[in-house]
Amino acid sequence: MHLDTTPLLGAGLPVTDFAPVLAEEPGPLLFATVSGAHLYGFPSRDSDVDLRGVHVLPAEDLVGLRDPEETRSRMWNRDGVEMDLVTHDLRKFVRLMLKPNGYVLEQLLSPLVVHTTALHAELTARAPDVMTRNHAHHYRGFAGTQWRLYERTGELKPLLYTFRALLTGIHLMRSGELVAHLPTLLGEVATPAYLPSLIEAKAEAEHGAAGAVDGAVAARDVEALHAVLDEARAASRLPDTASGFDALHDLVVRARLG
Template identity: 70%
Template sequence: MTTPTASAPDVDLTAVVAEQPDPLLFATVSGAHLYGFPSRDSDVDLRGVHLLPVAALLRLREPEETRTRMWDRDGTEMDLVTHDLRKFVRLMLRRNGYVLEQLTSPLIAHTTDAHAELRSLVPDVLTSYHAHHYRGFAGTQWRLYEKTGELKPLLYTYRALLTGIHLMRSGELQAHLPTLAAEVPEAPARLAGLIAAKAAAEHGAAEVLEAEVRAEVEGLHAVLDAAQAGSGLADEPVAFAALDDFVVRVRRELAQG
């Protein structure tokens, strides 16, 4: 069986990367395109890491460690967020699955050797406690679904829980919902239909019985709890020293030209 893959947005991101004021270690596409359920009018969530010059870190004023920009480009809504390398690595060490998904996204707008090296350290950052990240994210999205009745947060709920389950069991970070639906046995059969409906309307209503999806979501929470309890992942990241060396070395190389 051929596993579906994340689909890149139909927009040229080269110019967006070139416009950034500081060097980028990488820029990737996240959000619905990465998760495998973009609609025709989905925005493009571009995420990455910029590298501040050493002088910016030495001044009295706090540096711009996170940059956020939203704008329209040729009819497509763009959402760009980048962190300075040091902040991004700190987020990696805080068991933040979201930044790890950005780092490992196969939808790459810009890459470097440093990006490849940072990706290689991901296995030594993954822990059993990343289950808490996905459990919490799923809870936030479920409450949004309850409030709005929209399909998008419901799909985000399923995606987060299935990513957490798959990670606990396999040690692999997989954010693509169609792939997860094929690889996680407990994935609800309704997902294919929901994904197809989301492709037709970004903010469409979820045409489901809430009691049924509530039972499925509660069941997946229980599966995630069990998967975490039986996970072979470490309790703590083991890559702190390697990441510390990486941040210093990359910054030094920038300073030296």
């Protein structure tokens, strides 16, 4: 399937580097996209490239005696850039989709696509069926984990991850649309005025210190966004539970048997 590589080039990614690596995978890939800082809109010059996707195990791997390789992971260095690829078997990925798991939806809906198929498009079309009000809990929890990491380290990366998670959750609750790109989300609510300068600082170093903002000020702003997320969840028109189970089941069966 033809890919529009404009988003990849805009994210500063080496588009032509991915095909040979993906060709080494032991089985068919349904899709592979870029996640992490490139997707979130604040990669550094020394950022790793995080590839995420879905593979499809043959039926015999699931009905035989051997444990199926439901998750595959490998890392490599290309031209001085650290890269890693993590893929889940389609059944495992869809089961994660049916939970309030924003992380797998971000991988599925990432505009930074390095490999796609017709089934990827079909799976993407089903994503709205699994978005629920309870995804707010996912983003609240992820933001909390990153905030605690920032408190321990004082690093810029987890601070930006905190703000990104909260703003993604707020936007999802309000619009039913999943947007993971922090610069795009800055107009979502009255965001702190220092965020653009933090994004610029992150471009210089992956693990730089968050020296441009006072920790107490950041804590106040993060707490305020948690409150906005809670309000957005309470007012959201998203359903309480995911739908589309039968359609997703049929998709997995067709992919496996096909």
